[in-house]
Amino acid sequence: MKFGDNFSSSDSLTRKIWKANIHERLKMHLWRIAFNLLPTKDQLREFSPSSDTCCPLCNVEAESALHFFTQCHIARAIWFGSQWNLRIDKWQIHSPAHLIDLFIDPPSSLLLDEEQKAEFLLYGALTLDMIWKWRNKVLYEKSTPVEGQVIRSLQKLFLEHWRPKVPVISSALTRRCARWCCPNQGMVKLNCDAAVGDLSSCIAIVARDWRGNLVFAISKKVNTNVPVQAEAFAILLAVHIAINFSCCSCIIESDCKVCIEAINSGGNLVPWRLLNFVEFVKYVISGYNHVSFNWVHREANKAAHVLANWSFNQSLFGSFDLGFGPPSFVNVILAEASQSTVFVGVQ
Numbered sequence: 481m482k483f484g485d486n487f488s489s490s491d492s493l494t495r496k497i498w499k500a501n502i503h504e505r506l507k508m509h510l511w512r513i514a515f516n517l518l519p520t521k522d523q524l525r526e527f528s529p530s531s532d533t534c535c536p537l538c539n540v541e542a543e544s545a546l547h548f549f550t551q552c553h554i555a556r557a558i559w560f561g562s563q564w565n566l567r568i569d570k571w572q573i574h575s576p577a578h579l580i581d582l583f584i585d586p587p588s589s590l591l592l593d594e595e596q597k598a599e600f601l602l603y604g605a606l607t608l609d610m611i612w613k614w615r616n617k618v619l620y621e622k623s624t625p626v627e628g629q630v631i632r633s634l635q636k637l638f639l640e641h642w643r644p645k646v647p648v649i650s651s652a653l654t655r656r657c658a659r660w661c662c663p664n665q666g667m668v669k670l671n672c673d674a675a676v677g678d679l680s681s682c683i684a685i686v687a688r689d690w691r692g693n694l695v696f697a698i699s700k701k702v703n704t705n706v707p708v709q710a711e712a713f714a715i716l717l718a719v720h721i722a723i724n725f726s727c728c729s730c731i732i733e734s735d736c737k738v739c740i741e742a743i744n745s746g747g748n749l750v751p752w753r754l755l756n757f758v759e760f761v762k763y764v765i766s767g768y769n770h771v772s773f774n775w776v777h778r779e780a781n782k783a784a785h786v787l788a789n790w791s792f793n794q795s796l797f798g799s800f801d802l803g804f805g806p807p808s809f810v811n812v813i814l815a816e817a818s819q820s821t822v823f824v825g826v827q
């Protein structure tokens with residue numbers, strides 16, 4: 481595969497990088513890569529000719545930006561392990577600028593629509609950032625991250641950064657607090673989250689009433705190691721539970737922005753990867769109008785996060801309450817209930 485024969489001049493590449501719809505820190509990283517401004521060993525060698533030039537990731541080849549982002553077997557495994565299954569070594573990339581240009585302006589042969597192009601650039605930028613951080617960890621902290629963990633953290637990061645271009649449904653229920661808030665009086669709030677492992681994952685649902693009291697909590701093992709899928713399973717379990725609470729309104733909260741926005745977008749502009757999930761959620765809740773969905777920051781989803789991680793690490797799944805629950809989880813419930821009572825009076 482040969483890409484980008486007519487790739488951008490440096491001025492137009494700089495403009496394209498700064499116009500990209502990604503975090504400023506990622507833009508800066510892309511720009512430093514494109515213009516060979518990272519302190520790689522081949523650059524440092526100009527100042528210190530006797531210094532070691534070996535790539536810290538593979539310890540075989542000489543280090544250069546092009547080597548460890550595209551040719552090093554460690555980096556190749558990360559690209560291939562991504563949702564795009566990229567064979568980056570087959571791209572015949574001839575310079576760091578060429579590499580960045582390909583992510584900003586993917587070749588038409590990939591047949592990406594506008595949304596997929598935006599996903600492709602975000603995933604590329606996050607991966608380049610992760611490879612650089614990994615390289616620095618190995619070099620300065622002498623610690624070797626595990627490949628599977630790197631790929632999973634990348635997928636998780638992608639979900640946190642991804643902003644699908646869908647209209648946001650404004651609702652009195654949509655409160656994007658940085659910490660957990662009690663639902664309105666008479667309502668039940670279900671927080672859900674997933675802890676993702678190499679072979680399987682654990683999902684957890686924590687339901688609380690308007691006083692912050694625990695109604696119930698449950699964790700369950702699921703057979704997936706794909707973060708977005710695990711998050712979707714957690715939301716689906718919460719939906720199945722919520723439709724049984726027909727006597728009161730339920731709000732389902734998740735920190736998976738892409739899942740919640742896909743459900744709330746009303747069937748329009750749903751990311752293609754989540755179409756089946758969204759269809760299924762809509763099918764399950766059809767006829768039940770007491771269930772709504774809300775995206776929250778990870779910090780506001782702590783109870784479900786802690787329970788999913790604890791269950792996953794202990795391989796203990798099932799239902800929990802304050803008398804029979806891991807102390808880390810019980811502490812979050814008690815702390816959030818006492819915090820929230822302060823706010824009940826002023827809401």
Ligand SMILES: [Zn+2]
Pocket residue numbers: 535536537538539540541547548551552553
């Ligand atoms: Zn290498």
